[in-house]
Amino acid sequence: MSYAVGDRVRARAGDPDQHTRLPRYVRGQPGEVVALLGEWVLPDSSVAGRAATETCYAVRFAAADLFGSGDHTVTVDLWESYLERA
Template sequence: MIVPADYHADEARAYVKNPRSYAVEIDAPALFALGGAVRGKMSGHSGHTRLPGYVRGRRGSIFAHHGGHVFPDASARGEQRAEHLYTISFAASELWPEAKDRRDCVFVDLWESYLELA
């Protein structure tokens, strides 16, 4: 969260205590269902993205669906666009070979255009 530089401490505290929601109505149906197998897309682009490199090309499953949210990649370019937002569960061993025998999971919130069917 970015707080404007000219905020005073009290104003900054008030700003943080009243978080802004980026949830929006979206007409398009969700492409993925809870429990479904997905993969982070390999394709990236220059500029702003919230698609971490460590999940690109990696398999995970849909843990939660959060409905439509402002798509930050488009927002950074001044465009108004919404997409479905999901929480994806990745086995740690899928992300990092050194976690081969671990049962840990990593949860990452990803927008629909970052995902493909696995």
Template sequence: MSERYRTGDRVRTSTVDPDHHTRLPHYARGRVGTVVGSDGVHPLADLNARGIRQPQQVYLVRFPARELFGHGDHNVTLSLWEDYLGDE
């Protein structure tokens, strides 16, 4: 499985608020971060919870705390499935 994003790429997370399980935290929706690495290939948790196994690339994405919470001088790194990400 090829990786769509590379380390250093800026990405924006999805703004979709699904009516089912999701591993994309609400506070991170529509936010801009930087890919800092790969976290392997895993079933998409949203679909897996509904019995659909669809593995895809998971990325480590770093966000400035200010981007997520409006304040703070630290960073937050999240493991996010490719379906949650779009180009900045």
């Protein structure tokens, strides 16, 4: 599954047992893809001794969704496996 700029996505919820670079404060939150950043080695796989690559996306979240207030946005770079369609 791949996403395009403008797609509504949700950061996956949950707390995996293995290493992840998915920030806890965005887990389960809706956002919008604002840029495709290309293919990069997924740190989660690198830690496990594999060098799998994935597409990375810049995803914009409303601060009010993340923190309960604020009229600004927060943009986080996230790998494809961290996302699902919203």
